[in-house]
Amino acid sequence: MRKNPIVQRETLGAAVLQIRSGRATSRTTLAKALGISPSTTGLYVDHLIAEKYLNESGLNQGPMGRPRRLLSTQANAGWFAGVEFNAQRIQAVGVDFSGGLKVSEEVILPADVMADEVVKSILECVAKLAKEMQGPLLSVGIGVPGLVDAQAGVGLYYAFIPDWQLVPLVEKIGSKLKVPVILQNNLRAIALAERWFGMGxxxxxxxxxxxxxxxxxxxxxxxxxxxxxxxxxxxxxxxxxxxxxxxxxxxxxxxxxxxxxxxxxxxxxxxxxxxxxxxxxxxxxxxxxxxxxxxxxxxxxxxxxxxxxxxxxxxxxxxxxxxxxxxxxxxxxxxxxxxxxxxxxxxxxxxxxxSTLGDNAGALGAASLAMEAWSPA
Amino acid sequence: MRKNPIVQRETLGAAVLQIRSGRATSRTTLAKALGISPSTTGLYVDHLIAEKYLNESGLNQGPMGRPRRLLSTQANAGWFAGVEFNAQRIQAVGVDFSGGLKVSEEVILPADVMADEVVKSILECVAKLAKEMQGPLLSVGIGVPGLVDAQAGVGLYYAFIPDWQLVPLVEKIGSKLKVPVILQNNLRAIALAERWFGMGxxxxxxxxxxxxxxxxxxxxxxxxxxxxxxxxxxxxxxxxxxxxxxxxxxxxxxxxxxxxxxxxxxxxxxxxxxxxxxxxxxxxxxxxxxxxxxxxxxxxxxxxxxxxxxxxxxxxxxxxxxxxxxxxxxxxxxxxxxxxxxxxxxxxxxxxxxSTLGDNAGALGAASLAMEAWSPA
DNA sequence: GGCTTTTTATTCGAATGCGAAAAAACCCTA
DNA sequence: TAGGGTTTTTTCGCATTCGAATAAAAAGCC
Known part of the structure; x- marks a missing residue:
C-alpha cells in the first residue's frame, strides 16, 4: 500500500470534475488533463477511491498495450443542489455525485414577494429535495436574477423583487445549511448548464x-x-x-x-x-x-x-x-x-x-456551479 | 550562501515581469504577486541576481519594521524588439531590459509590397535597432495586421498586402534571429502597450x-x-x-x-x-x-x-x-x-x-509581447 | 508458448517548494 | 542605549511532487 499523502483539496476537486465529465477516464488521461505527473495522479486517485468518491469500473482495452483501468464517480457519495429563481417561481434540482439529475422541485411565489420570503422558500425547497437524495448534501448553487457579485456572494439588484438589494445570499443560506453556497447570475448559470448537461x-x-x-x-x-x-x-x-x-x-x-x-x-x-x-x-x-x-x-x-x-x-x-x-x-x-x-x-x-435543455436549465446550471466549486473536506 | 536550485524558468520570467512593471518591488511583495512562498521567492531572486537580470537598488523604509530591499531590473541585461507594420510602413522599437524605450525606426514600404519583402524589411529593421542596443536580443514581438493565429505563429489574412495569406512569420523571422518570436494582431498589441506603457x-x-x-x-x-x-x-x-x-x-x-x-x-x-x-x-x-x-x-x-x-x-x-x-x-x-x-x-x-501613447503604440505593444513571452535560458 | 512491442500503472530516490521559526533591520519610547 | 514592536528576509527541516526506471497487462507474431 502506498503512503497516504495530505493532498491538495483543490486538485482533488478538479480531478473529480474531470472524471465526472468524462474528459478523463483513467489515471493516465487524468494526469494529462490536470497537468500533473502520473505518479502523483496515482496517489490522488488512491485517496479518492479510499474516500469512496471514485471507483474503478472495468477495463478499457485500446488497440494495444496495457488496458486503462476506468475510473468513475460514485453516484451515492453525496449530492448537489441547484436552485434558480425569479420573481415568479423557484426551480430546484437535486443532482447525484455522478452528475445525474434525480429530483426536480418547483415553487410558485406569491405576487410582490419579498427577499426574505424567497430565502425561506429556497431553504424549504432544498429540504424537500434532501428527502429524496442519498448521502450528504455537498454544496448548493444558486442562479440569481439581476446583478450578482459572485465573489462576494451577494445579490446586488433585481428589479422585480422590491427589496432585492445587496442580499447576502451566501451567508443567509450557508449559515443554515452548513455547506458551501455559490452564486451566479441566472443566465450565466444556464451557460454552465449547457457545458455540463447540454451541447456546450x-x-x-x-x-x-x-x-x-x-x-x-x-x-x-x-x-x-x-x-x-x-x-x-x-x-x-x-x-x-x-x-x-x-x-x-x-x-x-x-x-x-x-x-x-x-x-x-x-x-x-x-x-x-x-x-x-x-x-x-x-x-x-x-x-x-x-x-x-x-x-x-x-x-x-x-x-x-x-x-x-x-x-x-x-x-x-x-x-x-x-x-x-x-x-x-x-x-x-x-x-x-x-x-x-x-x-x-x-x-x-x-x-x-x-437549447435541448428544458425549462430547468437554470437550476441545472446552478447545480453545475455547486459541482464546480466542491472539493473534498 | 544558499544552495542554488534548478528553478522553473516560467516562474523566473513572471518574476521579472512583476519587478519590471513595478507591481512588485521587494522579495515579499514579489512572493505575494506570484503566489509562491517568501522562502522560495528568496531563492528565485538570488538566482536572478546571480544571473545579472535583477539587482538590489536601495532600501524602502515603511512606516515601521525592517525596510524592503528594493529590486529592479538590470537595464543592460539584454533588449527586446517590437515591430508593427501594415501595408504602408513598418515601425520598430528597441526596449531595454528595464522596459525603457531606447530606439525607434520607421520604414516606408513601397506600394503593392509583397509578403516576402515585408519579412525582409522587418529583419533589416531589427538589425538596425541592434546596433544601438546593449546586450543580446532576447525576443521579438510583432504586431501583425489582419487575422493572426498567435499560437501557431501564422499571419492568416490581411487585405492590403496581396499575398498575405498563411504567412509563417514566427518561423521566417525566428529562423534568422534565433530568438523567440511572438505574434499578435496589431490592435491587440496596442492593448498590451496600454498595459505596459500607458494607462492600462x-x-x-x-x-x-x-x-x-x-x-x-x-x-x-x-x-x-x-x-x-x-x-x-x-x-x-x-x-x-x-x-x-x-x-x-x-x-x-x-x-x-x-x-x-x-x-x-x-x-x-x-x-x-x-x-x-x-x-x-x-x-x-x-x-x-x-x-x-x-x-x-x-x-x-x-x-x-x-x-x-x-x-x-x-x-x-x-x-x-x-x-x-x-x-x-x-x-x-x-x-x-x-x-x-x-x-x-x-x-x-x-x-x-x-491614448497618451503616440504613433508607435503598436510597436511598443509588440515589444510588450516580447517581454511577456521571455524567460531566462 | 515464448518473444517483442505497446501502453498503463506503480515504485522509489531525489529535490523542489513550503511552513514555522529565527534572524535581521528598522522605528519608537523611555 | 537598551528594550519592545513591526515588518522583511533568511534558515532549516520536512513532505509533497516529480522523473526515471520498473512492473504490469495486454496484443501480435512467429
Whole structure:
C-alpha cells in the first residue's frame, strides 16, 4: 500500500470534475488533463477511491498495450443542489455525485414577494429535495436574477423583487445549511448548464440567448464565463432600439425582443392585448407564421446576433427560454437573416440553435456551479 | 550562501515581469504577486541576481519594521524588439531590459509590397535597432495586421498586402534571429502597450478603439486580451451600418467610422474629395468644428461604444490612432452622447479617453509581447 | 508458448517548494 | 542605549511532487 499523502483539496476537486465529465477516464488521461505527473495522479486517485468518491469500473482495452483501468464517480457519495429563481417561481434540482439529475422541485411565489420570503422558500425547497437524495448534501448553487457579485456572494439588484438589494445570499443560506453556497447570475448559470448537461460539452466559445421577461445574453469565451468589470456583462437588453431612431425617443431592446414582446409581434397584436395564459403554447401557435412580422422579428434578432458575433467571435448561439417553442425554423431564419445583413458572418460560421435543455436549465446550471466549486473536506 | 536550485524558468520570467512593471518591488511583495512562498521567492531572486537580470537598488523604509530591499531590473541585461507594420510602413522599437524605450525606426514600404519583402524589411529593421542596443536580443514581438493565429505563429489574412495569406512569420523571422518570436494582431498589441506603457497599468478591463483605414477594437477582460474562437474578436468594422437601413443596401461600419471617413464627415466633404496630405493635421483642423456633422459622428461613435459597453461591461475606452488629434473634446462628446442615448451607461461609469501613447503604440505593444513571452535560458 | 512491442500503472530516490521559526533591520519610547 | 514592536528576509527541516526506471497487462507474431 502506498503512503497516504495530505493532498491538495483543490486538485482533488478538479480531478473529480474531470472524471465526472468524462474528459478523463483513467489515471493516465487524468494526469494529462490536470497537468500533473502520473505518479502523483496515482496517489490522488488512491485517496479518492479510499474516500469512496471514485471507483474503478472495468477495463478499457485500446488497440494495444496495457488496458486503462476506468475510473468513475460514485453516484451515492453525496449530492448537489441547484436552485434558480425569479420573481415568479423557484426551480430546484437535486443532482447525484455522478452528475445525474434525480429530483426536480418547483415553487410558485406569491405576487410582490419579498427577499426574505424567497430565502425561506429556497431553504424549504432544498429540504424537500434532501428527502429524496442519498448521502450528504455537498454544496448548493444558486442562479440569481439581476446583478450578482459572485465573489462576494451577494445579490446586488433585481428589479422585480422590491427589496432585492445587496442580499447576502451566501451567508443567509450557508449559515443554515452548513455547506458551501455559490452564486451566479441566472443566465450565466444556464451557460454552465449547457457545458455540463447540454451541447456546450465540447464547446469552448458560445453565447446563451435569454429572451424572457427581458433580454440578456451570457458569454462563454475560451471556456470562461464572462462576468464583466461590474458584474453586468451581457446586459444587452439595455441597448437603444431601434438603434438609429431618428426621432430620438428610443426604447430599450428589452421592449422589442423579450418573450412577451416577441409573441405580440408575431401574433400581430398591440401592447394592450393580454398575453395568453400559457405563453409557451401561444408561441407554439405562432411558430408557423410568416410574412412581414416574422421577418421583422427575425431581422431584429439577426441584427443583435450579428453585432455580438463580430465583437466576441464565438460561433454558436444557443437560444433558451420560451422562444425555443418557435423551433428550428426560427433559429434558421435568424441565421439566414444575419448572414444576409452582414456577409462577414457567413465565413465566420455563425449558427443559432435552440437549447435541448428544458425549462430547468437554470437550476441545472446552478447545480453545475455547486459541482464546480466542491472539493473534498 | 544558499544552495542554488534548478528553478522553473516560467516562474523566473513572471518574476521579472512583476519587478519590471513595478507591481512588485521587494522579495515579499514579489512572493505575494506570484503566489509562491517568501522562502522560495528568496531563492528565485538570488538566482536572478546571480544571473545579472535583477539587482538590489536601495532600501524602502515603511512606516515601521525592517525596510524592503528594493529590486529592479538590470537595464543592460539584454533588449527586446517590437515591430508593427501594415501595408504602408513598418515601425520598430528597441526596449531595454528595464522596459525603457531606447530606439525607434520607421520604414516606408513601397506600394503593392509583397509578403516576402515585408519579412525582409522587418529583419533589416531589427538589425538596425541592434546596433544601438546593449546586450543580446532576447525576443521579438510583432504586431501583425489582419487575422493572426498567435499560437501557431501564422499571419492568416490581411487585405492590403496581396499575398498575405498563411504567412509563417514566427518561423521566417525566428529562423534568422534565433530568438523567440511572438505574434499578435496589431490592435491587440496596442492593448498590451496600454498595459505596459500607458494607462492600462492599473486597469484590468478596457477596450482599445482603433479607427484607422478601417475600424476595429481590442478588448481586455480581467487582464486577458480577448482573441476569439477564430482570431476575429473585435472585428466590429464589419457591422452593418446604419444598422436599421430600411432600404436594405447597408454598408459596413468601416465606411462610416474609419479615420478618413471621420475626417470627410467632419470636414463636410464628399467621398470624391481627396484626403489631406497629412491626415492628422487635417483632423486637428476640424477638431473645433461643431454642428450637425460633429453630432452625427459623435452619435455614431456613441452608439458603437454603447453597444460594446453593455455587452462586455469593461469601463474605459481608449481611443487610438489619428483621431486622437480630435482631443479630449471629441471623447467627451462621445461619452455624453452615449449616456444620452442609453441612460444605463451613466451608472456603468462609461468613459472614453484619448491614448497618451503616440504613433508607435503598436510597436511598443509588440515589444510588450516580447517581454511577456521571455524567460531566462 | 515464448518473444517483442505497446501502453498503463506503480515504485522509489531525489529535490523542489513550503511552513514555522529565527534572524535581521528598522522605528519608537523611555 | 537598551528594550519592545513591526515588518522583511533568511534558515532549516520536512513532505509533497516529480522523473526515471520498473512492473504490469495486454496484443501480435512467429
Amino acid at each position: 460539452h465540447s464547446l469552448n466559445d458560445y453565447v446563451i440567448l435569454g429572451p424572457r421577461s427581458g433580454f440578456g445574453v451570457a458569454i462563454v469565451q475560451d471556456g470562461r464565463v464572462t462576468e464583466g468589470a461590474h458584474h453586468a456583462a451581457g446586459e444587452v437588453g439595455r441597448w437603444l432600439w431601434p438603434l438609429m431612431d431618428p426621432a430620438g425617443g428610443g426604447q430599450e431592446l428589452h421592449h422589442a425582443l423579450s418573450a412577451p414582446a416577441t409573441w405580440r409581434r408575431l401574433a400581430g397584436v398591440g401592447e394592450k392585448t393580454n398575453l395568453p395564459e400559457d405563453l409557451r403554447a401561444g408561441l407554439a401557435a405562432v411558430a408557423e407564421s410568416a410574412g412581414p412580422q416574422w421577418d421583422a422579428v427575425c431581422g431584429d434578432y439577426a441584427r443583435v446576433i450579428g453585432l455580438l458575433h463580430l465583437i466576441i467571435d464565438t460561433g454558436v448561439f444557443i437560444l433558451h427560454g420560451p422562444l425555443t417553442m418557435l423551433g428550428e425554423r426560427f433559429c434558421h431564419s435568424i441565421t439566414e437573416a444575419a448572414c444576409a445583413l452582414m456577409p462577414a458572418l457567413r465565413d465566420a460560421g455563425l449558427k443559432v440553435v435552440p | 497599468h492599473s486597469l484590468n478591463d478596457y477596450v482599445i478603439l482603433g479607427p484607422r483605414s478601417g475600424f476595429g477594437v481590442a478588448i481586455v477582460q480581467d487582464g486577458r486580451v480577448t482573441e476569439g474562437a477564430h482570431h476575429a474578436a473585435g472585428e466590429v468594422g464589419r457591422w452593418l451600418w446604419p444598422l436599421m437601413d430600411p432600404a436594405g443596401g447597408g454598408q459596413e461600419l468601416h465606411h462610416a467610422l474609419s479615420a478618413p471617413a471621420t475626417w470627410r464627415r467632419l470636414a463636410g466633404v464628399g467621398e470624391k474629395t481627396n484626403l489631406p496630405e497629412d491626415l492628422r493635421a487635417g483632423l486637428a483642423a476640424v477638431a473645433e468644428s461643431a454642428g450637425p456633422q460633429w453630432d452625427a459622428v459623435c452619435g455614431d461613435y456613441a452608439r458603437v461604444i454603447g453597444l460594446l459597453h453593455l455587452i462586455i461591461d469593461t469601463g474605459v475606452f481608449i481611443l487610438h490612432g489619428p483621431l486622437t488629434m480630435l482631443g479630449e473634446r471629441f471623447c467627451h462628446s462621445i461619452t455624453e452622447a452615449a449616456c444620452a442615448l442609453m441612460p444605463a451607461l451613466r451608472d456603468a461609469g462609461l468613459k472614453v479617453v484619448p
